[in-house]
Amino acid sequence: MNSRSISFRLVVWHAAISLLVCVGFGLYTYFGLSYFLQLAQTDTLQRRAHEVAAILEAHMGHEGEPYTIELIRTSYAPENNDRFIRIRRPDGSLLYVSGRPTDGAFDPAAVPLLTVPPAADPSRSITLGNLLLVQSSAVVNGRLFLLDCGESKLSNAQVLRGFLVMLGFGVPVFLLVVVAGGAVLVRQALKPVRQIIDAAKAITSSNLGQRLPVADTADEIEHLSVVLNEMIGRLEAALQHSQRFSADASHELRTPLTIMRVELESISQEPVMDTATREKIASILEETDRMGKMVEGLLAISRLDTGEAVVNVSRFDLSILVAATAEQIALLADEKHINVRCNAAGTVEVTGDRFRLQQVIVNLLDNAIKYSPTGGEILLNTRTTDREAVLEVIDSGPGIPPEALPHVFERFFRADSVRTHSVNGTGLGLSIVRSICLAHGGTVEAANLPAGGCRITVCLPLPPPTRAVAGRPQGF
Amino acid sequence: MRILLIEDDEKVARAVSTGLEAERFAVDWVSDGPEGLDTARLGTYDLLILDLMLPGLSGTELLKRLRKVNSDVPILILTARDAMSEKVANFEAGADDYLTKPFAFAELVVRVNALLRRGATKRANVIRIADLEIDRIHHQVQRNGTGIKLTSKEYSLLEYLALNAGRVLSRSMIVDHVWDQSFDGLTNIVDVYVRQLRSKIDEPFKQQLIHTVRGTGYYIGEQEL
Numbered sequence: 001m002n003s004r005s006i007s008f009r010l011v012v013w014h015a016a017i018s019l020l021v022c023v024g025f026g027l028y029t030y031f032g033l034s035y036f037l038q039l040a041q042t043d044t045l046q047r048r049a050h051e052v053a054a055i056l057e058a059h060m061g062h063e064g065e066p067y068t069i070e071l072i073r074t075s076y077a078p079e080n081n082d083r084f085i086r087i088r089r090p091d092g093s094l095l096y097v098s099g100r101p102t103d104g105a106f107d108p109a110a111v112p113l114l115t116v117p118p119a120a121d122p123s124r125s126i127t128l129g130n131l132l133l134v135q136s137s138a139v140v141n142g143r144l145f146l147l148d149c150g151e152s153k154l155s156n157a158q159v160l161r162g163f164l165v166m167l168g169f170g171v172p173v174f175l176l177v178v179v180a181g182g183a184v185l186v187r188q189a190l191k192p193v194r195q196i197i198d199a200a201k202a203i204t205s206s207n208l209g210q211r212l213p214v215a216d217t218a219d220e221i222e223h224l225s226v227v228l229n230e231m232i233g234r235l236e237a238a239l240q241h242s243q244r245f246s247a248d249a250s251h252e253l254r255t256p257l258t259i260m261r262v263e264l265e266s267i268s269q270e271p272v273m274d275t276a277t278r279e280k281i282a283s284i285l286e287e288t289d290r291m292g293k294m295v296e297g298l299l300a301i302s303r304l305d306t307g308e309a310v311v312n313v314s315r316f317d318l319s320i321l322v323a324a325t326a327e328q329i330a331l332l333a334d335e336k337h338i339n340v341r342c343n344a345a346g347t348v349e350v351t352g353d354r355f356r357l358q359q360v361i362v363n364l365l366d367n368a369i370k371y372s373p374t375g376g377e378i379l380l381n382t383r384t385t386d387r388e389a390v391l392e393v394i395d396s397g398p399g400i401p402p403e404a405l406p407h408v409f410e411r412f413f414r415a416d417s418v419r420t421h422s423v424n425g426t427g428l429g430l431s432i433v434r435s436i437c438l439a440h441g442g443t444v445e446a447a448n449l450p451a452g453g454c455r456i457t458v459c460l461p462l463p464p465p466t467r468a469v470a471g472r473p474q475g476f
Numbered sequence: 477m478r479i480l481l482i483e484d485d486e487k488v489a490r491a492v493s494t495g496l497e498a499e500r501f502a503v504d505w506v507s508d509g510p511e512g513l514d515t516a517r518l519g520t521y522d523l524l525i526l527d528l529m530l531p532g533l534s535g536t537e538l539l540k541r542l543r544k545v546n547s548d549v550p551i552l553i554l555t556a557r558d559a560m561s562e563k564v565a566n567f568e569a570g571a572d573d574y575l576t577k578p579f580a581f582a583e584l585v586v587r588v589n590a591l592l593r594r595g596a597t598k599r600a601n602v603i604r605i606a607d608l609e610i611d612r613i614h615h616q617v618q619r620n621g622t623g624i625k626l627t628s629k630e631y632s633l634l635e636y637l638a639l640n641a642g643r644v645l646s647r648s649m650i651v652d653h654v655w656d657q658s659f660d661g662l663t664n665i666v667d668v669y670v671r672q673l674r675s676k677i678d679e680p681f682k683q684q685l686i687h688t689v690r691g692t693g694y695y696i697g698e699q700e701l
Binding site for chain 1: 485487488491492494495498556557559576577578579580581582584629646647648655656657658659660662664665668669672689690691692
């Protein structure tokens, strides 16, 4: 997973926050538990201290000290229960102190003799190491006996340890569940976003009519796709506008061009004219012609881009069309002693506008002849792959400068800007090729060959397989 | 020969009619649809040249209405709109030919002549220009009694020039006729083939028959125009 993707970051943040919450909650419950355990123990100790005091007050007077102490010992069994009981006489001497507890949490003899003022808060407990101590007093026959009641804290500590162990096992499992659940939720939540991404990737200038899927969820995602769709709509309108403009402009230019042509032709028919003027008129006529061709080319491109220009669709063998076209302009290559070879790997069936696809071959071949040196060679390869019909035009020219490669199919682009362009060049040949290929659902690419020369590859989708071919191509 | 020109653009109309008059046609010009329809109905014209975008009544509509009363007169459409569907619609409505702006005037003349000739005289099977003979049945060419071997493209080119002998043909016309429109991108193909043709037809002989009109095109003929 991409470490910068939203889903990855969301899951990480989610895990971090969950961990923090778990630790925080663990600490909170741990300290809370510890506090309430001590509070409960203090409470128990106080009640015990009162009971001991009550026993002292009830029995000391009549039955005497030994009996009372024995009674307390048997009642509380301090050693076995990890308890601490100490009674001091009013003169400060020890009346009784319990023995060592079985868990060894404290040494009874070492517990300091705290002097407690009579007014001391009886609810207060004192912690001495592992011993929790509560102080109390009893008044027997007007004499004040000081009482210390305590208990080992080890059992509470054990409870807390158990709790920690439980947290230690529970938190990772809990975190795992939370993170996994979070990841699933994030994926689920971002699924429409991925769908939008995929759909948006598939939309190019040739299929701007398509729209993104709109999930009917009334949330931000729906809002996003609606807004994006509106944007695509505006793009489509803008593109249509520019295409329409290009088409309209070409139309509008035709009438003035006609007038210029016809007027110039009629001037050139004038019998009385000096040679220089005649030359100038001829030159203007040639340029008018070129301008007319550019206008036609631009119109053709805008028609192709709007899908209006692919009309007479039929199914035919591209190899035959390539060979026939090459034959028809053979003399152009012959003039430069260029050898044109057609390598057809069997029948290469395509479905398309024959006229337009012939234009592709003508323009590519013209281009190849233009750039090949005298005595060079041009290869026209046709073949079928499992998905496409392929036409390759390989020339033996100097190739295309690498920085120019991405632009060769742009309108009016010339690979070398200083080249003196021929009178007939309009700079639109390769753009027309590209527009025709795109209009047929195909692609065209240019590449330089390591051995020199350049290769232009046209890929067209294969026609759907049919058993009985309905419309066999006419001719050939 | 009388020609009615229905065209709303004054400059185009003037240029076309001046040119056609120079070719010894009589040209009447009207500039809007309804008037055009009336004139075409009343007058006796040998040919109509019709623009499609007309004020008052569209060219296509005019064509349909006119064909109801006058089914014979050849009609040449002259327009800036060249969408295939539109061409088909107009041919169905009764147009005989279609010329897209911008056109070479030479092409207009050739088409006008072709329309006026259509169905009339059958053209000869052997065309003779000076000492050049073209046998259109056997596709054989000889000059001064010597047979000349031509490739099929060279023959088509020569035949097209010869059928319009004395008339300048533009490169586009030649490409469209001898090849087809998809070869329009490479007009110098015509120059190359004409050069080749000249080397076979003209160079071995004294008199030059194939002439170049710079900026316009080529023609074949005994005299310089």
